[in-house]
Structures are given as structure tokens and as C-alpha cells.
Amino acid sequence: MLSKAQIKHISALRTKKYRTEHAQFIVEGKKSIAELLKSKFEVVHIYYTQEYKTLEGLNTVTNKTEVSLSGLSKISLQKNPEGLLAIVNTPVKTNFVWQEKNYIALDSIRDPGNLGTIIRLADWFGANLLCSKDCVELYNPKVIQASMGSIFHIQVHYADLIESLASSKLPKYAAVLNGASAYETEFKKHGILIIGNEANGISKEVLENANHMTTIPNKGQAESLNAAMACGILASCLFR
Amino acid sequence: MLSKAQIKHISALRTKKYRTEHAQFIVEGKKSIAELLKSKFEVVHIYYTQEYKTLEGLNTVTNKTEVSLSGLSKISLQKNPEGLLAIVNTPVKTNFVWQEKNYIALDSIRDPGNLGTIIRLADWFGANLLCSKDCVELYNPKVIQASMGSIFHIQVHYADLIESLASSKLPKYAAVLNGASAYETEFKKHGILIIGNEANGISKEVLENANHMTTIPNKGQAESLNAAMACGILASCLFR
Numbered sequence A, B: 001m002l003s004k005a006q007i008k009h010i011s012a013l014r015t016k017k018y019r020t021e022h023a024q025f026i027v028e029g030k031k032s033i034a035e036l037l038k039s040k041f042e043v044v045h046i047y048y049t050q051e052y053k054t055l056e057g058l059n060t061v062t063n064k065t066e067v068s069l070s071g072l073s074k075i076s077l078q079k080n081p082e083g084l085l086a087i088v089n090t091p092v093k094t095n096f097v098w099q100e101k102n103y104i105a106l107d108s109i110r111d112p113g114n115l116g117t118i119i120r121l122a123d124w125f126g127a128n129l130l131c132s133k134d135c136v137e138l139y140n141p142k143v144i145q146a147s148m149g150s151i152f153h154i155q156v157h158y159a160d161l162i163e164s165l166a167s168s169k170l171p172k173y174a175a176v177l178n179g180a181s182a183y184e185t186e187f188k189k190h191g192i193l194i195i196g197n198e199a200n201g202i203s204k205e206v207l208e209n210a211n212h213m214t215t216i217p218n219k220g221q222a223e224s225l226n227a228a229m230a231c232g233i234l235a236s237c238l239f240r
Helices: A004-012 A016-022 A030-038 A069-075 A112-125 A141-147 A161-166 A227-238 B004-012 B016-022 B030-038 B069-075 B112-125 B141-147 B161-166 B227-238
Strands: A024-028 A043-048 A064-066 A084-089 A103-106 A128-132 A156-159 A172-181 A192-195 A212-215 B024-028 B043-048 B064-066 B084-089 B103-106 B128-132 B156-159 B172-181 B192-195 B212-215
Touching: A004 A069, A004 A084, A016 A024, A024 A030, A024 A141, A030 A043, A030 A084, A030 A141, A043 A069, A103 A112, A103 A161, A112 A128, A112 A141, A112 A227, A128 A161, A156 A161, A172 A227, A192 A227, A227 B227, B004 B069, B004 B084, B016 B024, B024 B030, B024 B141, B030 B043, B030 B084, B030 B141, B043 B069, B103 B112, B103 B161, B112 B128, B112 B141, B112 B227, B128 B161, B156 B161, B172 B227, B192 B227, B212 B227
Parallel strands: A043 A064, A103 A128, A103 A192, A128 A156, A172 A192, A172 A212, B043 B064, B103 B128, B103 B192, B128 B156, B172 B192, B172 B212
Antiparallel strands: A024 A084, A043 A084, B024 B084, B043 B084
């Protein structure tokens, strides 16, 4: 059974303000929760339906409550909840330090689906992720959902993007619509791929810190590609 | 003003059955409607708010009705309608014939967002699109929305995928998780990229018609990429 206080707390975690105040966030769905339970993230509480009683890793969780699917519907953000919902502690932030690795740097990505998809991409390509401070919040439930568990694999930092880029010696490749072909660019062993805002692209100040303007050649009539899609295609060019 | 009959007709067009019976579909949003008005598709009726009175191409449309935003909300599928909705005639189907071009072939893609995104990709890369008969319907409003107007640029055919593939001499590259690296594959001038179902991948029978098994090398911990994302990355490898 869910208490009124539990329902109230979980519902309030839908807002960024409350998530920040309480340093907690919500994770839903089988795939995400399976990755959560394999990670070092601290689970505060798991609510599960009978179907998931024997889920791997669930026995290591101290605070857990079996609920009915209709009970879970009261706290779930999904239209058709799968039967698993976890409250998780936000990990303590570490300072951002450049390493000799590949990076994706996001300038003002606002769509949570895009951020989640890019986290999954960064995880696939083994890249680190750096977000400007005005990117959508990492613990937005739609970000978590779209990352498909990758949020528990890779570190995502938020920082002043202009300052950070200025302090790195890695080559910086800005994704733009009228740059050099990504197919003909010679990429170094490690580099930073910069992706801009969905509507406005990369800001002027960030662009000034880039070394290369890179473009996916357009062979048809589509005017653009979605930001996450462009990120995936360019990541595959740069980080291969 | 919208009549009750109009509201009823447009609402009914949300269902596949009614769309098929009436050979009409709905288009919403500024970008999609702008591309529609530049295309050869037949507009049955446009509903627009005052804001779009002077939209380019609108003067060439015979049947149009200015409505209030609250009027438009009654017929729109969007949470926040932009102020433009068109009823369009489904074009007459043409028979599918292979050409000396690049193709994306979809085996049982079920998610309308994925199909729309792949239409936009095919348009970007100048590829033709062939769908198995059990792919999601082309005129699903979410397909239209995700294609961002590209549905008015490229032809999309539905056909028996196994038969069609068997009849083509173009090299066929199947997107799989354990094939040869797409980065090390030598691609011919033209070819067919085969993308499988979101949950189950490419069916056995379709796979048997492929010449090459191709994979985006995984350098991290993510188990998979979304079907449309994999399609975009592989299309950029094959069709460059």
C-alpha cells in the first residue's frame, strides 16, 4: 500500500524545484531500473508490482514496497506503467576536469528526449558528456526515460561551456549547417563534438571557441536533421 | 466557424480505418504545411488562424476556413496547436520499381516517430524508402509530424519486402548487432540499407536476402541504439 505522504512526495518529484531541494529523482521502467540496480546510485525506495518480485538486484534494496498496478498508476508518469518505479538519490556533483578522451559538448539543448538520446549515444560511443548550464535538467523524467539506462553508465557534467572549452586543448568540432564535410575531415584521436540548441544552433560565443566547423553533407531536400540525430551521425564520424 | 460535420470528419481521420476509407489524412504545423503547399499533394481544406492569413501558398488553396485558436483546438491532435491544419488527399499508389539509387528498407517498423524520423533521414540522404507491409501506416499523424515535411519530398512504397529484396541486384546491407564494422565495410555506389523492428530486429526471412551484416561498433556500455538512430548512422556510412 502507498501512503498519502508517499504519493505526495513522489508526485512532487515531477517538478525540478522539488527534485533539486530533495536531491532525489524518479526512475521508471524495466530497462532503466535494471541498469540502476547494477550501478552505484543510491536507491531510496522501489515500488514494484508482483510481476517484478524476483527482479535481479531487487533483493539488495532495503526499502521496497510491493504495490498493485493501479497503485503504481497513481505515482507513475507513464500512460501504461510497466510496474517498476524507483526513487533515487542524486549523486554528489564532482568537478569537471578534461581528460584525454572523446567528448560531446551540448550548448543549450532544451528537449529532454534529445538529452536522453544523446546520453545513450555518448554511452554507445564511449564519450564523456558536458552540458552548458542552460541545458535541460539531467534528472527530468523524460531525460531518464530516453537514456534507456545509460544515465547510470556515464558521467554528465554541467559547466560554463565557454570557459570550459577555452581551457581544453582537445580539437573542437562544431556541428553546423555550412561547414566542411564531416566525411572529408581528418579527425584526431580525441576531440570534442559541439552540438547546439534545437532552434538556434550553437551560440556565437561557443562557436568562437571551436577549431573546426563540421557538417553532414545534405544530398536531398530536408532542411535539417534533429539535434540528437546530427549528434549521432557526427559522433560516428569523429569517434570511430 | 467549424461545422459539426467538419469536426466529426476531421476527428474521424485520427483512425487508420477512416483515413483509408476516405483516402485523406491530416497535416498540422507550420513547417509541414509549408512543405505541403510547395508539393503536388492535393489539399482538400485548410483551417488556419488569423496569424497565418498571409502564409505563402495559402492563396492558391480553394477551400480554406479561418478559425479561432480555440476552434482549431477542437480538431487538432496537438496539445498546443500552432494554428494550421490541412486535410490532404492520399496520393494514388504507384507500383514499386527498383532504380539505380540508394534505398532504406524497413522491416516491420512499428513506432510512428521512428518512421517519420527515417523519412526525414531518407530525404536528407537522397535515398528512396521501401517499407514492409506491416510497418506503421504512412499517414499516421505522428509519422507526418516527425517527418517534418519530408513526407512531401520523397516517395515511400509499401511492398512484400522479401519478394522485393529478392528481385533487386543492389547490394543489401542488414543492420544487425553482431556484423562487420560499418566503418570497415566497403560500400558500393548504390545499395539497400535494411533496418529491422524496434524490439526484434530484422526477421529471419528478410535477413536471408541480405548480402552483408553491418554493425555500428559499440565502444561503451549501451546495449543498443534506437532504430531510427542506427538508420541515420548507417545511412551516413553507406550513402556518403
